[in-house]
Amino acid sequence: MRQIFAIILSLSFTTNAALPLTIGDKLGDNPPPRIIRTCCSFGSDVKVTGIPFLKISDVTSIEKLGAHTYLGSELENNGIIYTNKGGFIDIGHLRDQADWTAYLYQQILNSDNQDFVIELGREGGQKKLEIYPSELKTTADKIAVAGKIAYNLSVWHEIATFFGASYIPMVPERYSAFSLEDAYSNLLGVQLGMKALQSKLPFEQAMTILLTEKMAELDAVTGIDPTLQAMEAVRDIWWTREAKLPSKNILLQREFGIENCLNPWLIEDINNEASDKLQICPPTQTQSGANLEDFYQLSIQLNSKFPVRRVLPKEFNRVITQKDFNLLIAEAERKTELRDSRIKL
Numbered sequence: 001m002r003q004i005f006a007i008i009l010s011l012s013f014t015t016n017a018a019l020p021l022t023i024g025d026k027l028g029d030n031p032p033p034r035i036i037r038t039c040c041s042f043g044s045d046v047k048v049t050g051i052p053f054l055k056i057s058d059v060t061s062i063e064k065l066g067a068h069t070y071l072g073s074e075l076e077n078n079g080i081i082y083t084n085k086g087g088f089i090d091i092g093h094l095r096d097q098a099d100w101t102a103y104l105y106q107q108i109l110n111s112d113n114q115d116f117v118i119e120l121g122r123e124g125g126q127k128k129l130e131i132y133p134s135e136l137k138t139t140a141d142k143i144a145v146a147g148k149i150a151y152n153l154s155v156w157h158e159i160a161t162f163f164g165a166s167y168i169p170m171v172p173e174r175y176s177a178f179s180l181e182d183a184y185s186n187l188l189g190v191q192l193g194m195k196a197l198q199s200k201l202p203f204e205q206a207m208t209i210l211l212t213e214k215m216a217e218l219d220a221v222t223g224i225d226p227t228l229q230a231m232e233a234v235r236d237i238w239w240t241r242e243a244k245l246p247s248k249n250i251l252l253q254r255e256f257g258i259e260n261c262l263n264p265w266l267i268e269d270i271n272n273e274a275s276d277k278l279q280i281c282p283p284t285q286t287q288s289g290a291n292l293e294d295f296y297q298l299s300i301q302l303n304s305k306f307p308v309r310r311v312l313p314k315e316f317n318r319v320i321t322q323k324d325f326n327l328l329i330a331e332a333e334r335k336t337e338l339r340d341s342r343i344k345l
Contacts, residue, residue, distance in 0.1 A: 032096075032103055034123050034157065035167050037072045039092030040080050042179045042251060044231040047244040056245060059231070060091065061224045062215050068207035070099050080181065082230035083218035085278045087264030088181040089188065091211075097150050097186045098193030098207055104146035105197055108133050120153075124160030125302040125318075132295050136286070139198070144283040147194045148292040151282045152322045154186035155258055156300065159325060162332045164305035174248040178332065180238060180265045183258035187280050188214065194283070218278060233267050256333040259326060298322045307331060 040058030048054045060079030069076060078092040107118065113134045120127035129149065136142045162177035176182070192210045199206035221227055235241060236252070243249040255265070261281040268275040284292060302308060302318045311331045312320070320328075 031118060031120055032071060032099055034121065034153075036096045036099060037076070037078055037092035038167075039078045040090050041176055041245060042080070042088070042181060043235075043239045043241065044228050046241060046250060049244045049246070057228070059224050059227045061227065062212075062220045062222060064224075065091065065211065065215075068095060068098070068204050068211060070102065070204055072099075080227060081215070081220050082227040082267075083215065083220040083264075084266070085264070085276050086188070086218035087184065087266050088227075088230070089215075089218070089220070090181050090185040093154075093182055093185040094189035094192065094211070095207075097154055097189030098196065100150040100153060101143075101147045101190050101193030102197060102203055104131075104149050105143055107131070108136070108142045108146060122303075123157065124163060124165040124306070125300045127156070128299050128301075130297045130299070135290075136295060138287055141286040143194050143197045144286060145292050145295050146197075147190045148283050149296055149298065150193070151187055151190045152298050152325075154183070154190075155325055155329075156298070156322075158182060158258065159328045159332065163307075163328070172246050172248070175246045175250050177248075178254035178256055178258070178336075179251060180253055180255045183255055184262050184264050184280065187262055187282055190282065191280060230267055234270065237270060238265070254333075254336060256329055256336075259329070293323065 041056055044057040044059060045055040046057070048056060058079050060077055060081060062081060064077040064079075066073070066075040066077050072095065076091070076095065078095065079090075081089050081091060083089055107116070108131060111131070111133050113136075115130065115132050115134070118129040118131070120129055131145070131149075133142065133145070136145060158178050161173040164172065164174070166173045192207060192214060196203050196206035196210055201209070221230070231239075238253045239251055240249070253265075259282075261279055263277050263279050266275045266277060286292065286295075299319055299321050302320060306318075306328070308316070308318055311327050312318075312324070316324070
């Protein structure tokens with residue numbers, strides 16, 4: 001099976017100019033929802049506050065995965081899968097960032113090399129994206145900018161949910177903010193989306209093939225039971241069943257180093273055993289070496305939930321860009337370390 005997909009990939013992918021995405025009216029001018037696929041909470045058999053007998057296990061397997069569909073489909077059968085080289089992979093997060101990469105790339109193509117603005121709605125504050133594509137000379141550069149922005153948006157989602165943003169009013173999402181599998185899954189989705197955009201195949205078909213190939217490369221376990229067993233191996237180390245959703249106390253470990261290259265969390269890490277990890281890195285430069293962040297600005301007018309006086313200099317006036325995310329990530333890490341130290345006492 002792997003040989004068949006390798007042959008298909010060798011015939012279907014190219015570094016030349018990408019063909020149209022061929023996903024029809026689904027790729028419109030309006031941005032995708034900030035959460036396209038509602039998946040997944042880390043852990044297994046986690047209880048839910050106020051709903052007796054309900055237990056959540058957002059786990060799937062490579063055998064169950066369906067074809068990729070832009071903006072999602074129940075037939076995708078998303079969930080978390082454990083891989084021996086990439087740790088726990090949240091397939092829903094992966095697919096979301098691939099779709100965001102496709103959407104942003106199409107907007108760049110539609111701009112006729114003119115500067116443009118996209119209003120991205122509210123998430124921890126009003127989000128605005130400005131893109132300056134006139135100096136992006138190649139398809140690869142345009143795809144790289146789209147991928148970089150998509151990953152920035154995923155990083156912002158982690159920050160925003162830590163500081164109180166939520167999809168459903170009155171239901172906090174801090175329990176999943178900076179979850180140890182999120183950033184790696186998001187960046188993997190960006191990478192696959194970028195590669196799919198360079199394919200001669202339609203985007204959805206290319207993503208389906210690439211996802212299957214990547215799961216093989218990461219040595220994904222087969223069947224649901226091995227992923228459940230992997231969850232049990234890190235229970236009370238990385239997560240706990242003692243808390244109920246949506247409690248922030250479910251996660252015992254969080255990943256804050258998410259702006260640069262990423263290493264996955266593997267079970268072998270617990271005992272400091274040797275492991276074969278696949279490190280991945282976000283795109284940073286154009287083919288000529290220019291900084292990708294010179295071609296866009298993602299700005300957020302922060303809402304009142306953020307500790308602006310503690311974290312930001314006065315001149316920020318509650319408006320930050322992607323270049324300031326590190327300040328809020330550091331504050332989230334500080335607050336988490338402080339909480340953990342109090343719990344130990």
